[in-house]
Amino acid sequence: MVEIDWYLALSAILFTIGIVGVLIRRNAIVVFMCVELMLNAVNLSLISFSAYHGDVSGQILVLFSLSVAAAEAVIGLAIIIAIFRNNLSVDIMKVNLLRW
Amino acid sequence: MELTTILFYLFAIVTISAAAVMVFSKNIVHSAFALMFTLIGVAALYVLLYADFIAATQLLVYVGGILILILFGVMLTTQGRTFSFKTSTVNLTPASILSVAAALLLIYAFVQTDWKITDSGVRDETVHELGMMLMGEYVLPFIAVGVLLLIAIIGAILMSTRLSANNDGEV
Structure with a gap:
């Protein structure tokens, strides 16, 4: 088996790619996809800890995290579509109704 | 290898x-x-x-x-009359500096830490064990996740259905 450091480093790289996407993209849907990528990166690190400890509890945690991700996807896309109806755009720079 | x-x-x-x-x-x-x-x-x-x-x-x-x-x-x-984007990316330089720093910090912390590894050798399929744990030890979070998904479905239907003034409150 590969050492655990490699899996954790891969998870860290995926998480940082997600951070870059959230910070630089203007399209709300791409930002949303990057959030999913970050969730996946954290799940990967949880699974690798679970595998290298020989303990299945980590996989249960990932299962719950998956269900929360599904709920988050549904609600997030509903919000994005509601914003699109009001603004005719999914550009997050134009969502400034609550801006002071 | x-x-x-x-x-x-x-x-x-x-x-x-x-x-x-x-x-x-x-x-x-x-x-x-x-x-x-x-x-x-x-x-x-x-x-x-x-x-x-x-x-x-x-x-x-x-x-x-x-x-x-x-x-x-x-x-x-x-679709339709959408506004096109002038640029697709913003804040490229500060974001990349920040995230490269975050990646280096994370990888450094992961590599430097001495992880305790218990290798149990050859492993069986996990489905049976996961099912036993979900229905035993973790049954309360399991039910909570079910309720959460139901609430998410209802919320998504409410939010994505058009609630405008010209159809008299009908959804």
Whole structure:
């Protein structure tokens, strides 16, 4: 088996790619996809800890995290579509109704 | 080199390059398809980490569910009289400096830490054990997740249905 450091480093790289996407993209849907990528990166690190400890509890945690991700996807896309109806755009720079 | 090592490097390269394509592609549909390759790569890595059930769930929930939802979102939001974007990226330099620093810090912390590893050798399939744990020790969170998903469905229907003044409160 590969050492655990490699899996954790891969998870860290995926998480940082997600951070870059959230910070630089203007399209709300791409930002949303990057959030999913970050969730996946954290799940990967949880699974690798679970595998290298020989303990299945980590996989249960990932299962719950998956269900929360599904709920988050549904609600997030509903919000994005509601914003699109009001603004005719999914550009997050134009969502400034609550801006002071 | 062992077969699992080669497979790990292969899937790691696929996952990271697809993620990079997803973030930097100008076309949203290309981003969505790159996300599909990333999710499949992560599922393959789950299989390498003895998590067969989670890998199957990842394929069903993410690739089969969330990705299709995202593609629907892409199609619903790129039609008709939409405003086009002047630039697709903002704050490129500060964001990349910040995230490279974050990546280096994370990798340094992960490599420097002395992880306690208990290798239990050859492992069996995890489905049976997971089912026993879900129905025994973790039954309360399991029910809570079910309620959460129900609330999410109701919320999504409420939010994405048009509630305007000209149809007299009918949804």
